[in-house]
Amino acid sequence: MDESDKLDPPTDFSPESSWTLGADPANMYNTFFPDSDFGWNLHPENPHNFADFDRIDHNFAGSSTFPAITRVPHENPSSNNIDTVLPEMEAQSGPAADNNQSVSSSTSEDLPEKSTASASSADIATPETAIKEKKKGAKRIRQPRFAFMTKSDIDNLEDGYRWRKYGQKAVKNSPFPRSYYRCTNGKCLVKKRVERSSDDPSTVITTYEGQHSHHAIGFPRGSPPGFITHQGLISQHFYPPGIQFPAPGRQQVSNSRLIQPRQLISAARESPTDGLLGDIVHPGGRT
DNA sequence: CGATTTTGACCGGCGC
DNA sequence: GCGCCGGTCAAAATCG
Numbered sequence: 297m298d299e300s301d302k303l304d305p306p307t308d309f310s311p312e313s314s315w316t317l318g319a320d321p322a323n324m325y326n327t328f329f330p331d332s333d334f335g336w337n338l339h340p341e342n343p344h345n346f347a348d349f350d351r352i353d354h355n356f357a358g359s360s361t362f363p364a365i366t367r368v369p370h371e372n373p374s375s376n377n378i379d380t381v382l383p384e385m386e387a388q389s390g391p392a393a394d395n396n397q398s399v400s401s402s403t404s405e406d407l408p409e410k411s412t413a414s415a416s417s418a419d420i421a422t423p424e425t426a427i428k429e430k431k432k433g434a435k436r437i438r439q440p441r442f443a444f445m446t447k448s449d450i451d452n453l454e455d456g457y458r459w460r461k462y463g464q465k466a467v468k469n470s471p472f473p474r475s476y477y478r479c480t481n482g483k484c485l486v487k488k489r490v491e492r493s494s495d496d497p498s499t500v501i502t503t504y505e506g507q508h509s510h511h512a513i514g515f516p517r518g519s520p521p522g523f524i525t526h527q528g529l530i531s532q533h534f535y536p537p538g539i540q541f542p543a544p545g546r547q548q549v550s551n552s553r554l555i556q557p558r559q560l561i562s563a564a565r566e567s568p569t570d571g572l573l574g575d576i577v578h579p580g581g582r583t
Numbered sequence: 584c585g586a587t588t589t590t591g592a593c594c595g596g597c598g599c
Numbered sequence: 600g601c602g603c604c605g606g607t608c609a610a611a612a613t614c615g
Contacts, residue, residue, distance in 0.1 A: 461588055463607055476606070480587090489606090 439485070439506040446500045451490060456512030457481075459488065470494035481510045 459477035467474045472492035479486040486506035493499040 460586085462609095464588090464590075465605065465607095468604070474605085487606095 439487075441503055441505040443501060443503040445493065446502060447496075447498055448500050449498065451492075451500050457486075457508060467491055467494070472497065479506075479508065481508070484509050 458480040460480045461475055461477050463476035464473050465476070470491070470493075472494060474489055474491035477488045477490065484506075486504060486508050488505065489501075489503040491501050493501055
C-alpha cells in the first residue's frame, strides 16, 4: 500500500517555519532568479510576490514559466552536458507571465489535474489534510508542485534524497515514459515525476510534489531540505511560503528499456560530478 | 535477504 | 454513460 499516505504522521513543515534556514535570501534570488534577466521581479523585499507564488504554486506546468537556468559543469568527461533549463511553475495569473523563454509546451503534460486550475489557493493542502482527504476517499488534493527542465543525457541527478520508483506510465504523444518516485524517507511525502521532453529528448522534465520534511542524505554535513546544487545548498529561502521547493531529485530513473539500467545508475552515484545540479547560467545560455 | 524496480491492473477525474 | 488518461497499487522480478 501507500505507506507514505497512510502511515506517515503529519510532517512538520509549516511554511513559516520552513523558510528560515541559513542562507541569505537575497543571494538566493540573485543567484537563482536573476530577475533582471528573467523579469520575475522576485525581490525578497517584495512580499507580494510571495503571495503570487502562493497562488500559482498549486498548479503549474503550462501557461507560464519561471525561467531559471542552471548548468552542471562538465568536470567529468564521461558525464554529459547537463543544463537545468528552467524551474517552472504554472501560473494562472502569476507574476512570471509574459516573459520570453516560456518553457516548452511539453510541460503541459505536467498538468494532470485540470481541476486544480480552477481551485483557489485554499486547496493547497498540507500533508495531513491530504492524508485525511485521501483516507476519506474524498477528492485528492495535490501538494504544491515544482517542475524544472534539465538538459541532460542522464536522468539521475543527485540531490541527496533517496527515491523509490512506484510507477511508470507511457506519456501521451511522447515516446518517452514518465516515471513516478516517492521519497524513501518514511516521514516524507514528497513525490516526483521524471520524464523526457518529447520536443527535446535531451531535456529531462522533473516535477516535485510536496516538501521534504527531513534532511538530505548523501551530501556533506547532511544538507537541510532544499535545493542542492554542486555549489551547495539552495535553501528553502529560495521558495516562498506555500511553494514547493524543488529538490531536484536524485533521479534514479531506472527505466531499463528507455533510459538507464540500474547498473548505470549505480555508476553514476559513484561519480559525484554526474547528475549534480549546478551552475546558474543566463537565459539564452541553453544551446 | 532486504531493498528496489518492473509492470499490468486498478481507480478516479474529466471530456465528449 | 463511456472512454481516455494520469496516477497509484502491489505482486513478481531483480539487484546488491
